[in-house]
Amino acid sequence: MSERPAHFEPTDDGAFLPTRFAQSHWGEDHLNGPAVVGLAARVLEREFGLDDFLPARLTVDLFKAARGVPTTAKTNLVRDGRRVRNSECELVQDGVTVARATLVQYRRAEAPRGEEWTASAEFDIPSHADPARSIHLGSDEKGWTQAIVDHQNTARKRTWTRSIQVVAGTENSPFVNAVAAAEGTSLVTNLGTAGVGYINGDLTVALSRLPVDEWVGVQADSHWVADGISVGTATLYDRAGAFGSGMVTAVSNPAAQIDFGNDPFPSRTH
Structure with a gap:
C-alpha cells in the first residue's frame, strides 16, 4: 500500500481499487467526484494523449454512484x-458502467490575427495557504478558511485545491489536477445555508491551457435552479490567472442532503 494519500491503488490485473481517500460524503460506500473524474482523465490522457495536442474538453457523465469495489476502464x-x-x-x-467520459483534444497552433473580447477575471489566492492541506475554501462573506461549514451561506464561493494522487505511485499530470479540482464546481455553486442538497450527474471541464503547477482555484460564476434542477458554472485559476471553465448539472437530493455542520466525516472530499 502506498504511504502517500491516493484515491486508487492499482491491481495486478489492471484494475483500480478505491481507497478510503476516495470515499464520499454521500454514503459510506460511495466514491467522491474528484476520484471518479480524476481516474477517467488519467486513463484517457495516458491512453490517447499526445504532446502536440491540448486536452481541451472533458465531459464525464456520472450514471450511478461509484462504490468501493475494483474499477476497470474500457x-x-x-x-x-x-x-x-x-x-x-x-x-x-461489477460489470456495470458507472461513468462515461469523452475527451476532445486540439492540436496546439499559432493564434489568429487580431484581438478578442476577454472577460475580466479576479481570484485572490489565500495568503496563508497551508501546504499540508489539499483544499482551502473561501466565500465573499467569510474569506478563506479551512472548514466547509464556515461557507454554508448565500455568498459567492471558491476553492484552492491541490489534488492527492489519483492512482497510488504515479504523480498526477497537470490535466488530471485540473479535472480533479474542477469537480469542485459542484461544491462552489451548490453549497447553501443548509449544506449541499444537489448531486451532480456530470462534469464538463474546458481548458485553454494547462495549469502552471499543482494548485488550482475554482470560483463560482453562475448558479441557476428550478424544479429541483441546478446548473452551475465556474472559472478555473492558477497562479498565472484564469485558464478554463467548469460546468455541472445536478438534481435535488434532499433525502441525503449534506449539512457540513453535522458531518461525521469532515475530512472527506464532497
Whole structure:
C-alpha cells in the first residue's frame, strides 16, 4: 500500500481499487467526484494523449454512484484527426458502467490575427495557504478558511485545491489536477445555508491551457435552479490567472442532503 494519500491503488490485473481517500460524503460506500473524474482523465490522457495536442474538453457523465469495489476502464479512440482527436472511456464496476467520459483534444497552433473580447477575471489566492492541506475554501462573506461549514451561506464561493494522487505511485499530470479540482464546481455553486442538497450527474471541464503547477482555484460564476434542477458554472485559476471553465448539472437530493455542520466525516472530499 502506498504511504502517500491516493484515491486508487492499482491491481495486478489492471484494475483500480478505491481507497478510503476516495470515499464520499454521500454514503459510506460511495466514491467522491474528484476520484471518479480524476481516474477517467488519467486513463484517457495516458491512453490517447499526445504532446502536440491540448486536452481541451472533458465531459464525464456520472450514471450511478461509484462504490468501493475494483474499477476497470474500457477505452476507444473515436477520431484520430490531424487537428482534432476524440476518445472515450467507460469506468466499470461489477460489470456495470458507472461513468462515461469523452475527451476532445486540439492540436496546439499559432493564434489568429487580431484581438478578442476577454472577460475580466479576479481570484485572490489565500495568503496563508497551508501546504499540508489539499483544499482551502473561501466565500465573499467569510474569506478563506479551512472548514466547509464556515461557507454554508448565500455568498459567492471558491476553492484552492491541490489534488492527492489519483492512482497510488504515479504523480498526477497537470490535466488530471485540473479535472480533479474542477469537480469542485459542484461544491462552489451548490453549497447553501443548509449544506449541499444537489448531486451532480456530470462534469464538463474546458481548458485553454494547462495549469502552471499543482494548485488550482475554482470560483463560482453562475448558479441557476428550478424544479429541483441546478446548473452551475465556474472559472478555473492558477497562479498565472484564469485558464478554463467548469460546468455541472445536478438534481435535488434532499433525502441525503449534506449539512457540513453535522458531518461525521469532515475530512472527506464532497
